[in-house]
Amino acid sequence: MARIVMKFGGTSVADLDRIRNVARHVKREVDAGHDVAVVVSAMAGKTNELVAWTRGASPMHDAREYDAVVASGEQVTAGLLAITLQSMDINARSWMGWQIPIRTDNAHGAARIMEIDGTELIRRFSEGQVAVIAGFQGIGPDNRIATLGRGGSDTSAVAIAAAIKADRCDIYTDVDGVYTTDPRVEPKARRMKKIAFEEMLEMASLGAKVLQVRSVELAMVHKVRTFVRSSFDDPDAPGMGDFDNPPGTLICDEEEIVEQEVVTGIAYAKDEAQISLRRLADRPGVSAAIFGPLAESHINVDMIVQNISEDGSRTDMTFTVPTGDIEKALAVLDRERSKIGYDAIQSEAGLVKVSVIGIGMRSHAGVAATAFRALAEKGINIKAITTSEIKISILIDSPYAELAVRTLHSVYGLDKG
Amino acid sequence: MARIVMKFGGTSVADLDRIRNVARHVKREVDAGHDVAVVVSAMAGKTNELVAWTRGASPMHDAREYDAVVASGEQVTAGLLAITLQSMDINARSWMGWQIPIRTDNAHGAARIMEIDGTELIRRFSEGQVAVIAGFQGIGPDNRIATLGRGGSDTSAVAIAAAIKADRCDIYTDVDGVYTTDPRVEPKARRMKKIAFEEMLEMASLGAKVLQVRSVELAMVHKVRTFVRSSFDDPDAPGMGDFDNPPGTLICDEEEIVEQEVVTGIAYAKDEAQISLRRLADRPGVSAAIFGPLAESHINVDMIVQNISEDGSRTDMTFTVPTGDIEKALAVLDRERSKIGYDAIQSEAGLVKVSVIGIGMRSHAGVAATAFRALAEKGINIKAITTSEIKISILIDSPYAELAVRTLHSVYGLDKG
Numbered sequence: 001m002a003r004i005v006m007k008f009g010g011t012s013v014a015d016l017d018r019i020r021n022v023a024r025h026v027k028r029e030v031d032a033g034h035d036v037a038v039v040v041s042a043m044a045g046k047t048n049e050l051v052a053w054t055r056g057a058s059p060m061h062d063a064r065e066y067d068a069v070v071a072s073g074e075q076v077t078a079g080l081l082a083i084t085l086q087s088m089d090i091n092a093r094s095w096m097g098w099q100i101p102i103r104t105d106n107a108h109g110a111a112r113i114m115e116i117d118g119t120e121l122i123r124r125f126s127e128g129q130v131a132v133i134a135g136f137q138g139i140g141p142d143n144r145i146a147t148l149g150r151g152g153s154d155t156s157a158v159a160i161a162a163a164i165k166a167d168r169c170d171i172y173t174d175v176d177g178v179y180t181t182d183p184r185v186e187p188k189a190r191r192m193k194k195i196a197f198e199e200m201l202e203m204a205s206l207g208a209k210v211l212q213v214r215s216v217e218l219a220m221v222h223k224v225r226t227f228v229r230s231s232f233d234d235p236d237a238p239g240m241g242d243f244d245n246p247p248g249t250l251i252c253d254e255e256e257i258v259e260q261e262v263v264t265g266i267a268y269a270k271d272e273a274q275i276s277l278r279r280l281a282d283r284p285g286v287s288a289a290i291f292g293p294l295a296e297s298h299i300n301v302d303m304i305v306q307n308i309s310e311d312g313s314r315t316d317m318t319f320t321v322p323t324g325d326i327e328k329a330l331a332v333l334d335r336e337r338s339k340i341g342y343d344a345i346q347s348e349a350g351l352v353k354v355s356v357i358g359i360g361m362r363s364h365a366g367v368a369a370t371a372f373r374a375l376a377e378k379g380i381n382i383k384a385i386t387t388s389e390i391k392i393s394i395l396i397d398s399p400y401a402e403l404a405v406r407t408l409h410s411v412y413g414l415d416k417g
Numbered sequence: 418m419a420r421i422v423m424k425f426g427g428t429s430v431a432d433l434d435r436i437r438n439v440a441r442h443v444k445r446e447v448d449a450g451h452d453v454a455v456v457v458s459a460m461a462g463k464t465n466e467l468v469a470w471t472r473g474a475s476p477m478h479d480a481r482e483y484d485a486v487v488a489s490g491e492q493v494t495a496g497l498l499a500i501t502l503q504s505m506d507i508n509a510r511s512w513m514g515w516q517i518p519i520r521t522d523n524a525h526g527a528a529r530i531m532e533i534d535g536t537e538l539i540r541r542f543s544e545g546q547v548a549v550i551a552g553f554q555g556i557g558p559d560n561r562i563a564t565l566g567r568g569g570s571d572t573s574a575v576a577i578a579a580a581i582k583a584d585r586c587d588i589y590t591d592v593d594g595v596y597t598t599d600p601r602v603e604p605k606a607r608r609m610k611k612i613a614f615e616e617m618l619e620m621a622s623l624g625a626k627v628l629q630v631r632s633v634e635l636a637m638v639h640k641v642r643t644f645v646r647s648s649f650d651d652p653d654a655p656g657m658g659d660f661d662n663p664p665g666t667l668i669c670d671e672e673e674i675v676e677q678e679v680v681t682g683i684a685y686a687k688d689e690a691q692i693s694l695r696r697l698a699d700r701p702g703v704s705a706a707i708f709g710p711l712a713e714s715h716i717n718v719d720m721i722v723q724n725i726s727e728d729g730s731r732t733d734m735t736f737t738v739p740t741g742d743i744e745k746a747l748a749v750l751d752r753e754r755s756k757i758g759y760d761a762i763q764s765e766a767g768l769v770k771v772s773v774i775g776i777g778m779r780s781h782a783g784v785a786a787t788a789f790r791a792l793a794e795k796g797i798n799i800k801a802i803t804t805s806e807i808k809i810s811i812l813i814d815s816p817y818a819e820l821a822v823r824t825l826h827s828v829y830g831l832d833k834g
Contacts (some may be wrong), residue, residue, distance in 0.1 A: 058504035065510075076486050079484075
């Protein structure tokens with residue numbers, strides 16, 4: 001007997017048939033004797049419809065009222081799932097954010113969870129009741145509904161798991177786990193059994209769109225063991241209720257991963273654009289002069305590469321932005337040219353960033369050299385490189401993206417089971 | 418400067434354009450300097466969709482979860498209207514039932530309002546803020562959303578008007594007031610300027626579907642002056658903002674109606690069925706023996722006519738039920754025949770009840786006689802008669818319904834302005 005949080009996204013609850021399928025997943029865990037809290041998103045398409053209405057009412061809408069409108073989607077799903085569970089003789093009760101309560105800060109539309117009182121949920125577990133919780137929402141200090149921003153239901157699920165000290169948080173989604181790379185690019189990609197929080201953070205933020213980054217951060221902080229698994233599997237297939245080893249990928253503390261691979265995955269992000277500032281004055285404050293104005297213009301800068309200057313006076317600075325932001329970025333840099341002080345500006349859009357990720361590389365030398373050699377053998381030119389303790393990111397021309405992913409996936413032995 | 422509650426039904430807020438039109442009505446009153454609370458229903462069709470989902474999830478659904486799902490419709494409208502008002506530079510804020518709070522009893526799905534705390538609403542009026550309140554909902558003693566039953570937004574509006582001591586409660590609907598009779602039957606029907614609560618109660622329950630009966634009862638108890646008016650009028654047309662005399666019908670205390678007409682309106686109800694029990698034992702308890710079992714079978718009995726028996730031993734009893742319930746009613750009476758003790762049973766479906774309503778008839782003799790004579794002159798046969806202090810109801814064959822309504826409308830002088 002354990003305590004489990006089960007989270008189902010919009011496509012998993014898109015209609016009454018799918019809600020019934022979700023209820024069968026829940027029943028399996030209830031029948032196994034576990035305490036169960038379910039977190040649900042709005043039915044697929046519903047949030048978009050509600051958001052469009054708020055925009056139609058006024059493009060400059062009040063975030064508090066946006067929240068009141070948009071949070072209704074999860075409310076509907078929570079009620080419908082509770083009804084469906086009851087029809088299967090499961091004692092179930094829906095919970096809105098304000099009822100638990102899930103207390104957030106006052107940043108309506110993109111609120112952060114501050115505190116969850118799990119007392120009543122836990123008391124009702126002891127009465128055999130399943131909690132069906134509307135995801136994506138809480139209540140702010142102003143006593144008004146606050147939503148957590150798009151994809152916030154993952155964050156709700158992990159935060160609730162932490163609050164009720166759940167043994168596991170299962171994120172049911174439309175993929176059956178986290179893969180060593182994108183299977184559409186490399187059919188030999190394998191589903192991982194386990195991945196460390198830090199690795200998942202890099203995978204998530206680098207474009208492996210399985211889990212919201214915030215939810216992984218939260219899981220890491222509170223050490224919430226999080227399974228990514230498919231809601232479209234037959235709920236009663238063999239092994240689905242295996243407590244220690246359900247089908248899917250476990251995101252967990254690195255200490256739980258006994259045999260850590262050196263490299264666990266290859267991620268990629270398309271539509272990167274590179275900007276290089278040439279012969280920049282190499283003086284304190286020059287970085288702030290560049291990236292301050294870009295941040296103020298809401299341009300998201302990713303890779304930053306600065307070489308040490310040869311003579312201590314002039315240097316080059318290269319960084320990437322989303323291709324869609326390149327015109328805006330160039331305009332900002334042109335406007336700030338005299339303050340920054342550079343000779344020339346060069347840019348190139350339509351690039352791809354490929355990243356090699358693995359906690360094991362902290363203790364292994366030569367990981368980067370392996371990547372560079374493998375790409376060189378395929379004639380792939382490297383435009384820029386950044387590294388962190390557990391990641392190497394390489395900027396290349398976009399036609400080589402798939403080849404680079406497959407090459408790296410193979411050279412680190414990820415093809416083999 | 419006064420305090421006004423404005424209520425808009427589902428057809429008045431069916432889409433963003435209509436919500437914008439509603440906002441213009443609100444702006445007119447705000448610009449006039451009034452404190453304004455707005456009560457809204459769900460967008461037309463939305464409640465039906467939500468109800469269908471709860472039934473699809475399980476035909477035997479839990480009323481608490483039904484309430485959580487269905488109340489979301491009003492939540493959406495309240496947020497969207499608040500946004501729309503803000504875009505017109507009106508300080509507006511949405512309120513769900515649980516936020517005010519509107520406290521109800523525990524009868525989920527058909528809850529009654531127990532108490533409304535208007536303190537915060539009134540405080541915000543003083544800051545110039547408009548309250549946009551989700552109708553049809555409150556919060557039960559179990560801290561769960563409770564809905565008031567279909568049409569409950571009228572009741573919400575009147576209850577809120579009582580709680581905040583509003584000078585007026587304006588019910589905006591798809592008709593422009595209460596008429597002396599159905600204008601589709603009698604084109605000469607006139608819109609009343611005023612009607613007493615008691616008269617409106619008879620009009621509402623007798624089939625003039627303008628206002629929910631419960632809301633009129635509540636208005637009568639709390640003496641809430643209630644205007645029925647059209648949401649489809651141009652919000653800025655001349656006279657729309659006339660505080661004492663807006664277009665529409667005022668439902669008010671009879672004391673406010675200086676020149677009381679003897680008869681104010683003619684209502685009718687179709688699809689009545691008559692049942693007569695012949696040569697019934699005239700003994701105590703016989704009525705209970707008949708109507709107890711019918712009530713237990715949820716059959717709504719309307720007119721009841723019992724003659725005084727000639728010799729004190731045997732009598733006849735006639736009553737009406739909805740035509741849709743006649744088979745069920747006859748089955749119940751057949752089953753209970755030995756307990757009730759009657760000789761024969763007769764029934765006839767497809768009848769019409771026409772009612773003459775007017776507070777003035779309390780102090781005027783001959784009102785009923787006038788009706789009977791007028792109908793006789795047209796050759797209309799009267800099947801049964803019941804009367805109350807302010808109403809005469811007459812059961813006739815349905816082909817004569819329109820003729821009877823027009824005849825009575827004319828004989829009491831209602832055609833004339």
